[in-house]
Amino acid sequence: MKHIESESNASLKQWKKLHTKKEREKSGTYLIEGPHLIEEAIKSGAKLQHVIIEEHFELNESWLKEKFALWSVPSKLMKQLSETEKPQGIIAVCEMMDQNENLIKKNGRYLLIDGVQDPGNLGTIIRTADSAGLDGVFLGEGTADLYNGKTVRSTQGSLFHLPIVKADLLEIVQQCKEMNITVLSTSLQEAVDMRKAPEVEGFALIVGNEGAGVQEALQQESTMKVKIPIFGSAESLNVSVATGILLYELQRNRT
Missing domain, CATH: 3.30.1330.30 (Ribosomal protein L30/S12)
Structure with missing residues (x-):
């Protein structure tokens, strides 16, 4: 020493x-x-x-x-x-871990993160994805740095448990669709109540920026737009909380 x-x-x-x-x-x-x-x-x-x-x-x-x-x-x-x-x-x-975009497989379960800027939110989302048993996480442009100290601490070690890749999310969406994986985008406009969405085997869930949400181009390329119902007076949910609800709802449908 x-x-x-x-x-x-x-x-x-x-x-x-x-x-x-x-x-x-x-x-x-x-x-x-x-x-x-x-x-x-x-x-x-x-x-x-x-x-x-x-x-x-x-x-x-x-x-x-x-x-x-x-x-x-x-x-x-x-x-x-x-x-x-x-x-x-x-x-x-x-x-740093090796970046490998060749993760997409039949019936895989993925999370695509579009422009989530807060390191604490990003780390919590990664931890949630790990808990939900996902096969990989893709970080789009404008998303906080995976290796920011606050991000790393917020993952509580989950960044070591599953593949996390920086990628062009539009390309990832196309790869998912080619593998017949249902692509779900969060949205407040023309979206289906998540509780009424059909059951899917493989999925790719897109969650977006804390203020602007998922960019329009990704919404347009998704298979379906979904939302979480709000029963109180709040306008929206924190992105990490919303991600947890959506991922566990998707996983519940698989069991």
């Missing part, structure tokens, strides 16, 4: 740069924080390059079998590296 004391340490400076999207994309790495996320990364086979622990942090001994460089830092440097108010004492530098 190597120890870092100085703020001017080159490795520390490099890791702090990973707080920016530009450096994450340049290096192909990102930060994950906390024992739970690191354990999920290891169990899922994600490659960790470095693990940085705060002095006196008790490391899980089974992790020492992994091939990563181990560092220790004082609490003042851990606070600089952490993006949370209360650091959990351990941070890792993780390699």
